[in-house]
Amino acid sequence: METVIKVEKLSKSYADGFEALKEIDLEINRGEIFALLGPNGAGKTTLISIICGIVNPTSGLVLANNFDVVKDYRAARSILGLVPQELSTDAFESVWRAVSFSRGLFGKPRNDAHIEKTLRSLSLWDKRDSRIMELSGGMKRRVLIAKALAHEPKILFLDEPTAGVDVELRRDMWQLVRELRQDGVTIILTTHYIEEAEEMADRIGIISKGQLILVEDKNKLMQKLGKKQLKLSLKNKLNQLPEALTDYPLTISADKLDLLYTFDAQSDDNGIANLLKQLSQHDIEIGDLNTSQSSLEEIFVQLLKDSA
Amino acid sequence: MNYHGIKAIYFFEMNRTWRTIMQSIASPVLSTSLYFIVFGTAIGSRMVEIDGISYGAFIIPGLVMMTLLTQSVSNASFGIYFPKFSGTIYELLSAPVSYVEILLGYVGAAATKSVLVGVLILITARFFVEYQIEHPFWMVSFLLLTSVTFCLFGFIIGIWADGFEKLQLIPLMFITPLAFLGGSFYSINMLPPIWQTITLFNPVVYLISGFRWSFYGVSDVNVEISLAMTVLFLVICLFVVRWIFKTGYRLKM
Numbered sequence: 403m404e405t406v407i408k409v410e411k412l413s414k415s416y417a418d419g420f421e422a423l424k425e426i427d428l429e430i431n432r433g434e435i436f437a438l439l440g441p442n443g444a445g446k447t448t449l450i451s452i453i454c455g456i457v458n459p460t461s462g463l464v465l466a467n468n469f470d471v472v473k474d475y476r477a478a479r480s481i482l483g484l485v486p487q488e489l490s491t492d493a494f495e496s497v498w499r500a501v502s503f504s505r506g507l508f509g510k511p512r513n514d515a516h517i518e519k520t521l522r523s524l525s526l527w528d529k530r531d532s533r534i535m536e537l538s539g540g541m542k543r544r545v546l547i548a549k550a551l552a553h554e555p556k557i558l559f560l561d562e563p564t565a566g567v568d569v570e571l572r573r574d575m576w577q578l579v580r581e582l583r584q585d586g587v588t589i590i591l592t593t594h595y596i597e598e599a600e601e602m603a604d605r606i607g608i609i610s611k612g613q614l615i616l617v618e619d620k621n622k623l624m625q626k627l628g629k630k631q632l633k634l635s636l637k638n639k640l641n642q643l644p645e646a647l648t649d650y651p652l653t654i655s656a657d658k659l660d661l662l663y664t665f666d667a668q669s670d671d672n673g674i675a676n677l678l679k680q681l682s683q684h685d686i687e688i689g690d691l692n693t694s695q696s697s698l699e700e701i702f703v704q705l706l707k708d709s710a
Numbered sequence: 711m712n713y714h715g716i717k718a719i720y721f722f723e724m725n726r727t728w729r730t731i732m733q734s735i736a737s738p739v740l741s742t743s744l745y746f747i748v749f750g751t752a753i754g755s756r757m758v759e760i761d762g763i764s765y766g767a768f769i770i771p772g773l774v775m776m777t778l779l780t781q782s783v784s785n786a787s788f789g790i791y792f793p794k795f796s797g798t799i800y801e802l803l804s805a806p807v808s809y810v811e812i813l814l815g816y817v818g819a820a821a822t823k824s825v826l827v828g829v830l831i832l833i834t835a836r837f838f839v840e841y842q843i844e845h846p847f848w849m850v851s852f853l854l855l856t857s858v859t860f861c862l863f864g865f866i867i868g869i870w871a872d873g874f875e876k877l878q879l880i881p882l883m884f885i886t887p888l889a890f891l892g893g894s895f896y897s898i899n900m901l902p903p904i905w906q907t908i909t910l911f912n913p914v915v916y917l918i919s920g921f922r923w924s925f926y927g928v929s930d931v932n933v934e935i936s937l938a939m940t941v942l943f944l945v946i947c948l949f950v951v952r953w954i955f956k957t958g959y960r961l962k963m
Contacts, residue, residue, distance in 0.1 A: 454803075454804040455803055455804050456800055456803045456804055456962060457962055458958050458962050475806065476712070476806040476808070477806075478806075479804060479805060479806040480806040482804065484800070484801075484804050486797075486800050488797050490796055490797030490798045490800060491796070491798065492796070492798055493796065494726075494729060495722075495725075499722075499725065502718075503718050503722050504718075504801060505714075505718075506714045506715060506717055506718025507714075507715050507718045507719065507801065507802070507805045507807065508714075508715070508805055508806060509712040509713075509714050509715050509805075509806055509807075510714060511714055512714075549801065
């Protein structure tokens with residue numbers, strides 16, 4: 403796989419001694435959707451800001467398409483697009499003008515057809531002559547995306563793209579991101595909504611207190627750390643586990659009508675067959691059963707706990 | 711060179727000018743007209759000629775210069791301060807533009823506006839008093855050079871300012887007093903000798919004197935010195951801007 407972004411030993415510390423990033427190493431592959439996950443203040447935005455040239459690194463190296471983002475900033479930046487977290491817009495400008503400005507700023511000749519296509523894909527075409535200040539928060543977010551896409555970037559950074567965005571716009575955004583990926587755009591998004599990473603990402607990086615604690619393929623991550631839980635709904639109340647079943651990781655629910663069994667989804671022998679056999683031997687009748695897999699959220703919380 | 715980038719910034723800024731046409735152009739023209747009515751026509755008719763020039767005509771170069779200075783500083787400082795304030799500066803910093811290109815866009819647009827205001831004031835003045843321009847080439851040169859220099863200075867202030875108060879501070883506390891005391895309304899030869907010497911430390915004296923020379927062929931100080939001082943200030947501003955972009959002072963964290 404081809405690397406489009408390479409981050410090497412990247413550190414950022416401020417004058418007051420605060421270390422926002424500590425020797426980050428990261429490689430992003432061409433065409434993937436990479437989610438950078440972490441709590442507020444973990445360093446997600448700082449990392450993105452350094453790659454895009456908004457913040458100066460203290461030490462370390464960042465290559466975008468093999469161009470050093472500091473030394474060859476012109477070549478590097480022209481293929482990068484950034485949608486910032488804050489809704490920073492030119493309040494008094496029209497949508498059309500603001501988006502056209504972005505294209506020019508990134509060194510691309512005027513191309514009305516491309517701007518039109520971008521605005522249409524973001525449902526902004528009807529608003530093209532509106533002043534940005536007249537738009538709702540969700541619409542402003544779309545304008546920022548349109549601005550970032552105006553110069554046809556190869557790599558798109560979305561910093562908390564769905565923070566404070568309603569469900570409909572979030573679905574639209576996810577759809578757009580998938581379309582962009584199909585067009586060959588590499589996407590790096592930061593989020594603290596785990597469902598977002600779970601829904602969209604190919605790979606996930608977890609960042610906490612300026613350190614990348616883990617970078618992993620999403621599915622592998624979920625498998626590796628995923629625990630499954632089997633819930634058995636009982637026909638009759640069960641006050642105490644039979645002696646023979648105490649070795650199983652079983653818990654009885656408060657209403658004494660459910661039995662919960664936690665097992666490793668990756669293990670070859672998950673013990674369910676034996677458990678069920680034992681239960682019937684002890685005349686515990688089962689009305690219903692279902693299994694659930696731990697979400698990325700639970701994995702995430704667990705990881706942060708472990709690293710703390 | 712990212713020509714599309716320069717063009718984008720320039721026209722974006724010019725568009726802001728047209729959008730805020732009243733503040734940008736109409737209000738300096740109006741306030742200058744008031745100066746002409748008060749100082750030129752009302753008071754000026756009772757004043758004696760200075761260096762053989764009627765008082766109304768004498769103050770024209772000074773008034774143009776004064777407006778040019780304040781307009782250049784406030785236009786250019788606001789132009790770069792506002793993106794910082796609204797947060798849209800992120801785009802400029804993440805764009806493949808060099809600081810020279812950013813300067814050409816922002817300072818170019820601000821200077822265009824200043825020159826426009828200057829020319830409008832000259833046209834307005836024509837309605838009040840007769841004047842001639844003896845050295846049109848030098849007149850235009852001084853106009854351009856002053857606009858560019860003080861727009862650069864304004865650009866620096868816009869980057870330095872971290873609040874609207876600071877943005878107002880320099881034009882209000884320095885530029886206006888220096889312009890008033892720099893001989894906009896009088897010849898420095900009219901001052902007592904000690905004040906004449908002190909006045910020579912005011913850089914605006916050289917601008918106004920040089921500019922007035924291009925109109926009437928008379929000046930308080932040597933024209934070459936005027937020109938040299940202006941260019942010197944321009945070069946200093948350029949070095950400061952270069953340093954700002956190199957270090958990211960007040961721009962990049």
